[in-house]
Amino acid sequence: MSSFDPIRLEVLRNALEASAQEMGVVLKCTAFSPNIKERMDASCAIFNADAELVAQAEHVPVHLGSMLKAVGPTLAELPPLKEGDVVIVNDPFIAGAHLPDITLISPVFADGVLVAHVASRAHHSDVGGMEPGSMPGNSIEIYQEGLIIPPVLLYESGVEQSGILRMVLANVRTPEERRGDLNAQLAALRMGETRIKELAARFGVDGLKEGLSAILAYSERRMLKRLAELPPGRYEAEDWLDDDGSSPERVLIKVAVEVSPDGLVFDFEGTAPQRRGNVNAVKPMTHSAVFYAIKILTDATLPPNAGVLRPVEIRIPHGSFLDARAPAAVCAGNTETTQRVADTVLRAFAQIAPERIAAASQGTMNLIGIGGRDPRNARPYTYIETIGGGQGGRPYGNGMHGVHANMSNTLNTPVEALEISYPLRIERYELREGSGGDGYHVGGEGLIRAITAIDHEARVSLQSDRRLTGPYGLHGGASGATGQNSVRDRQGNIKALAGKGSVTLAPGETVIVETPGGGGWGMRSLPEEQSQKRVALKTA
Known part of the structure; x- marks a missing residue:
């Protein structure tokens, strides 16, 4: 039994979450690349001495959920760490x-005494590989996607291991930007370390360790309480990715969710096997999507830590593309597959709690990477961005326009920042009118973003989905519009592009990304029973 009373425990829990948030502020404010300092494509979290997640900032779900299952295995590869x-x-x-x-x-x-671990994860705009930005649309093995860094010490007892850093920087196109972003991540760790040591001084070493354990136990109790309120049973759903970037064949995801007062079981039996293309997801990626969906089903105030997952079992069949094995290509597993896993699980959850679950949002990150040599200084550059789309119509309101939903919580790159940093020009950036699915609550609109290469040849990589099947509606709502990609040449001719792939832009040519709209929720004339539930949820 913990000696922490509820008030004292809340003080500690909120202090930890504020510390993780402060780590993120430091990272954003000291980063070099627009992808981090403008878009905040990075995340920070705090773990206990046993590498269990105890606190996280409100950053990127695919980062945070996958770190939950990754820090422990990483530390297991090394001898015990020293200060x-x-x-x-x-x-x-x-x-x-x-x-x-x-x-x-x-x-x-x-x-x-070892009391905790701090971690920062950031999307670096280039780590080598076959395409600038290290996010090729058509990779078929991990070696094409960039430099692989196994768990090694970048600092040992406070001393930089310069050989490791030189090796990393020698294999990327933009080494000084990488150095700056790594230093920003280090600064974030130092901030987290400072704040946790302050908490150890306040609560005592033993008190802090006890408090970290009590936080996880508290989250587990809250989770079980919510599960007891859900209707028990087995709920199934399926969805598809358009393709794997290598073959036009659709890629199936199936899930069966078993609900009981004792826990949740997610069984992905029947899901497609590992693919030749790059939509393969390693197991922590899949777990991150499930963790995200659980938060939506249960309680937005539930502390997002490892305690929530104690009553949860996730079964992924061996050989599935949701449990990828080396040397599989995986870069789009992060951007596209996690989105579809979330869509599929939420589709099952809509049968459990229809008054809580929105229709499908855009279901893709619409990742675009552009790189080449900047004609202003002849240096390599790499621009990377994910583009928002329509949010699904919600039980209590219309979907939002032009936002990142589900596994991405990043911002856009402001036009001014992009054009200052890169030899690129934004020709169009606007809402894609009419793309949201119709319904009692309509889906949000997608976006149109058109980017021109100025006075140089550039390589473009695209990772996108929902180009063949639009985001689904719920309870009679219509699907959102599918997205599309294209290139416009200097004569104004338009050529359609695949959802996943890499192409060369000639000087003055424009790549255009039109993102999906969200699905609609409910029929235009909503049945009385659904209407009453919707009003009850909105006024609760």
Whole structure:
């Protein structure tokens, strides 16, 4: 039994979450690349001495959910860490993300005792590989996607391991930007370490460790309480990716959710096997999508930590593309497959709690990467961005326009920042009118973003989906419009592009990304029973 009373426990829990948030502020404010300092494509979290997630900032769900299952395996690859050590890793088959997501982990000691770990994960705009931006649309093995960094020490006892850093920087197109972003991640770790040591001084070393355990137990109790309120049973759903980037064949995701007062079981039996293309997801990526969906079903105020998942079992069949094995290509597993896993699980959840679950949002990150040599200084550049779309219509209101939903919580790159940083010009950036699905609550509108290469040849990589089947509606609502990609040449001719692939832009040519709208929720004339539930939820 914990000695922490509820008020004292809440003080500690909120202090930890504020510390994680402060880590993110430091990272954003000190980063070099627009992808982090403008878009905040990065996340920070705090783990206990046993590498269990205890607190996270409100950053990127696919980062945070995958780190939950990745820090422990990463630390298991190394001898016990000492004070001043910093681990660097991006190996997807250990760290649970695609290669551009570099993770730094540091232990926190107080009075010589290991009390916690702090971690930062950031999407670096280039880590080498076959295409600028390290997010090729058509990779078929991990080696084409960039430099693989196994768990190694970037700092040992506070001393930089310069050989490791030189090796990393020698394999990327934009080394000084990478150095700056890594230093920003280090600064975030230092902030987290400082705040946790302050908490150890306030609560005592033993008190802090006890409090971290009590937080996880509290979340587990809250989770079980919510599960007891759900209708028990087995609920099934399925959905597809358009293709895997290598073959035109659709890729099936199936899930069966078993609900009981004792827990949730997610069984992905029947899901497609590992693919030749790059939509394969390592297991922590899949877990991150399930974790995100659970938060929507249960309680927005439920502390997002490892305690929530104690009553949860996730079964992924061996050989499935949701449990990818080396040397599979995985870069779109992060951007596209996690989105579709979330869509599929939420579709099952809509049978459990229809008054809580929205129609499908755009279901893709619409990732675009552009790179080449900047004609202003002849140096390589790499621009990377994910583009928002329509949110699904909600039980209590219309979907929002032009936002990131589900697994991405990033911002856009402002036009001014993009055009200052890169030899690119934004020709159009607007809502895609009429793309939201019709319904009692309509889906949000997608976006149109058109980018021109100025006075140079550029390579463009695209990772996108929902180009063949629009985001589904719920309870009679219509599907949202599918997205589309194209290139416009200097004569104004338009050529359609696949959802996933890489192409060359000639000087003056424009790549155009039109993102999907969200699905609609409910029929235009909503049945009385659904209408009453909707009003009850909105006024609760």
